[in-house]
Amino acid sequence: MTYCIAVFRSRSQAIDCKGQLARAGIKAEIVATPSSLHIGCGLSVKFPTAAYGRARAIIARGGYTAFYGYMNI
Secondary structure, three states: OOEEEEEEOOHHHHHHHHHHHHHOOOOOEEEEOOHHHOOOOOEEEEEEHHHHHHHHHHHHHHOOOOEEEEEEO
């Protein structure tokens, strides 16, 4: 299975996003942001690539000001 991560510059927004995705039935977890990115608070939200469309819509509706972008892992 492949995964995406949503990268945040705020720990609290990453944690909130994980909760929003979980409430929508998307299996999500908090993971360390890859250090090679040199950004953020060090936390990202990991979810299955198959759920990307739904996750992207949820994140867009969330209005997260500290959201940085997506990365496939």
